[in-house]
Amino acid sequence: MSIGPTNLLLRWREKRDLDKIEGYKLHGGFRSLRKALIMKPADIIAEVKKANIRGRGGAGFPAGVKWGFVPPGDGSRYLVINADEGEPGTFKDRALLAEDPFRIIEGAAIAARAVGLTAGYVYMRGEFLEIAQKFERAIADARKGGYLGKNILGSGLSFDLFVHLGAGAYICGEETALLESLEGKPGRPRLKPPFPAVKGAFARPTVINNVETIAAVPVVLEMGGDAFCNLGVPGDGGVKLFGLSGHVNRPGLYEFPMGKNLKEFIYEDGGGLPDGKALKGVIPGGSSTPILKPDEIDVPMAFDGLKNVGSMLGTGCATVIAEGTCMVQVALRVARFYAHESCGQCTPCREGCAWMASTIERIEKGGAGMGEIDLLLDIARNIKGRTICPLGEAAAMPIEAFVVKFREEFEAHIRAGGCPSLAG
Amino acid sequence: MQLAFSADNEARISRLLADYPDPKACLLPALYIAQEQFGYLTHEVMELVAERIGLPAGEVLSTATFYTMYKKRPTGKYHIQVCGNVSCFLKGSDRLLSVLEKALGIRDGETTEDGLFTVTTVQCLAACGTAPALQVNDTYYEEMTPEKVVDLVKRLREEGK
Numbered sequence: 001m002s003i004g005p006t007n008l009l010l011r012w013r014e015k016r017d018l019d020k021i022e023g024y025k026l027h028g029g030f031r032s033l034r035k036a037l038i039m040k041p042a043d044i045i046a047e048v049k050k051a052n053i054r055g056r057g058g059a060g061f062p063a064g065v066k067w068g069f070v071p072p073g074d075g076s077r078y079l080v081i082n083a084d085e086g087e088p089g090t091f092k093d094r095a096l097l098a099e100d101p102f103r104i105i106e107g108a109a110i111a112a113r114a115v116g117l118t119a120g121y122v123y124m125r126g127e128f129l130e131i132a133q134k135f136e137r138a139i140a141d142a143r144k145g146g147y148l149g150k151n152i153l154g155s156g157l158s159f160d161l162f163v164h165l166g167a168g169a170y171i172c173g174e175e176t177a178l179l180e181s182l183e184g185k186p187g188r189p190r191l192k193p194p195f196p197a198v199k200g201a202f203a204r205p206t207v208i209n210n211v212e213t214i215a216a217v218p219v220v221l222e223m224g225g226d227a228f229c230n231l232g233v234p235g236d237g238g239v240k241l242f243g244l245s246g247h248v249n250r251p252g253l254y255e256f257p258m259g260k261n262l263k264e265f266i267y268e269d270g271g272g273l274p275d276g277k278a279l280k281g282v283i284p285g286g287s288s289t290p291i292l293k294p295d296e297i298d299v300p301m302a303f304d305g306l307k308n309v310g311s312m313l314g315t316g317c318a319t320v321i322a323e324g325t326c327m328v329q330v331a332l333r334v335a336r337f338y339a340h341e342s343c344g345q346c347t348p349c350r351e352g353c354a355w356m357a358s359t360i361e362r363i364e365k366g367g368a369g370m371g372e373i374d375l376l377l378d379i380a381r382n383i384k385g386r387t388i389c390p391l392g393e394a395a396a397m398p399i400e401a402f403v404v405k406f407r408e409e410f411e412a413h414i415r416a417g418g419c420p421s422l423a424g
Numbered sequence: 425m426q427l428a429f430s431a432d433n434e435a436r437i438s439r440l441l442a443d444y445p446d447p448k449a450c451l452l453p454a455l456y457i458a459q460e461q462f463g464y465l466t467h468e469v470m471e472l473v474a475e476r477i478g479l480p481a482g483e484v485l486s487t488a489t490f491y492t493m494y495k496k497r498p499t500g501k502y503h504i505q506v507c508g509n510v511s512c513f514l515k516g517s518d519r520l521l522s523v524l525e526k527a528l529g530i531r532d533g534e535t536t537e538d539g540l541f542t543v544t545t546v547q548c549l550a551a552c553g554t555a556p557a558l559q560v561n562d563t564y565y566e567e568m569t570p571e572k573v574v575d576l577v578k579r580l581r582e583e584g585k
Contacts, residue, residue: 076445088509088548126456126493127549129562162443167452167491170547184451184479186490202445245511245552252553287510287548317552319511333510337547343490 002268003260006231006239008219009212010255012099019134021141024102030147032221036110037155044114048217050225052237056092057082057173057210058286058314060303063217069197070115070205078201079111079120079159080182080208084166084173086125087286088337090315092241093211095253097124098131100215101138105161107217109147112159115207120161122211123178125168132163139163170341174389175208177343188345189389212241232258236302243317244270247277247325259300266297266320278323281405285314287334288394290401291321311401326421327409331402332360338395349392352383356399363410366418373410376403427472433457437476447477451487455494464495492546500535500542502580505559508545511552520556521545523570527577540584541577 007013017023024030036044049064070077081104085093096104108120124132139161142148150158164182166172172181176190179201200206216238220228229237236258242265245251249271256265262284266272273279279294284301289312292299299305306313321330339357344350359376362368380396380403387393403410413419429437436457440450454473455465462469465488467481474481488494506512506521521543525531528541535542551557554566558573565576 085550086548089511089552090548091550091552091554094550125550126491127559127562130564164449165452165456166493167455168493169491181452182449183446184448184477184487185483186487202449243553245555246514251555283510319514319552321514325514330510330513333508333513337509340547 002264003256005269006255006257008239008255009096009100009215009241010253018100018102019098019138021102021138021145024100028222029102030106030145032218033106033109033113033147034153035221036113037153037157039113041114041116044110044221047225048114048220051216051220051228052225052232052235053213053216053220053228054236054303055210056212056216056240056315058087058288058312060313063209063213066197066209067111067115067207069195070207071198072116073205076119076202076204077115077117078204078206079108079115079117079161080175080178080196080201080206081108081120081122081211081214082173082175082178082208083122083124083128083211084170084178085128085211086170086173087288087315088334089243089245089283089286089319090317091243091245092253092315092317094128094131096211096215096241097122097128097135101135102142103215103218104135104211105138105142105148107214108161109152109157109159110217110221111207111209111214113155113157117159117207119159121164121182121201122161123164123166123172123182125166125172127168129165132165136163169343170337171343171389171391174391177389178208179206186343188343189391191388233300233302233305235304240301240316242301243315244320245317246320247273247322248320249274256301258302259305262292262299262301262306262318263297265301266318270320273320273322279320280323280325281321281327283319283321283398284311285316285318287319287337288312288398289314290397291405293405326364326419327402327406328360328364328413328419329421331399331406332357332364334398334402335360335395338391342391342395346387346389346392348383348386349395352379352392353395355379356395360399363413364419366416368414370411370414373403373407373414376410427462427468429457429472429476430461433461448479450477451479451484452491455484455488459495464498466496498535498539501540501584502560503542503544505544505546505549507547507549507551507555507557509548511548512556515555517556519570520558520568520573523573524577527574540581 054060172187177187181187196206281291335357339353342353380400383392383396470484474484
């Protein structure tokens, strides 16, 4: 049976003025926060655990479990909302931040109540400046309304929220690099442990959640953890934003329960490929997720579903690639991205990403020998597992998949002394 | 002449200091404020920021050079940033770049002689569903076509005179 779209998160498409506090309240805004303020903190965490909402930034770690890791105690404890969206192919958080900012603010205040947090920072990538300015106005309105700041709605809870702009570095989406960046330093990931829950921002206990995860929290409290969970599939609760880009007739942002079939998503909801072109491959959830061939896409879009076919759900934003596209060129864009974005801290990633990019460039432009295909695989395999943070893996896994699944195309390039499609 | 923040910017930095438990965390926003006032970040500007926040100048340099959005040299009044990553590439971003280069008579990374335009290829702008995308300074332009790019350049040229 086909799974139809939902609009629990994407509700701005039918409800107007959600980005203004009056409009937000008119549509039931802050009801979940009011509920949270009279619940026991442990009960709120229990609801989020029941909801089984797995981290929407791509790692898929259960949010409720993460909240539960913060040790009890006094003093400053922080919430950091990861809005550093920048994984190629991914475009969901930008829309949430712009269209439904109060949902995120409400989710943040609920998290503060549940975990005992004193302040929060929304770490937004620098390119989102105009959205950040709008978000800051939303925060100011929420403060005026008593939903943020001292003694929220007379409950005794004090929690404030601030926007912090990044400055152009994909690595800052990695949670510990993000913390370094928040503290005013270059975004170089930290060794774990200690984990942020124990020692995070400003050396204090910190919860870091993706924008979409936090935006789902008011929904969870509104409908109850079990009801939210039951919308999804076993092991993966609730609904999620999914994206389509590339060679597809109806690109854009969608929302479905977890477990939506990827093939159906592309061909039914997305309307298939333009001009009836054949499918060549799908990058299922951002550039770090290994590409799937057409015979591999009949899978549920869920963290486990995509793992079972050797890829990952990632951010849930799929890139569709039509027949006729040069896969070496696609691989080159991906490789260059990671070479550009490696923070340089770990040698295997710094050197390996640069070598993968320059090797693919030589294959694309001519001058590479046949042995360089295996060399590419060797470099990729020697990055994996040898770095502080997952960026190394994020670069190596997709390159390995491009080479293994489209090897004949790489070979044809080398035989032709460069890209056959450019030779005409 | 000794560099100094304007009174407005001085007040903005003071307000920022209240938002963080550690003044060092104001570095990224303070660098943006400095860039806004001075256009780009010279060593002198970085020293001013260092002094204001209470950090060694070397630490400010280390952070400022890590991030691509801090400009270390003059940039055109209109900084056109064309996304060249996968989704935009699939929807023809290479063509947008070559149309821009031709219209402006410069190559990727260069600035026009009149100081009006700089063009650079950038990494993913998180606008893949509306690809191909570009930014002019901080404003997004999405679902771009070569024709729209030509019109945009024409309009900016008028505006920027």
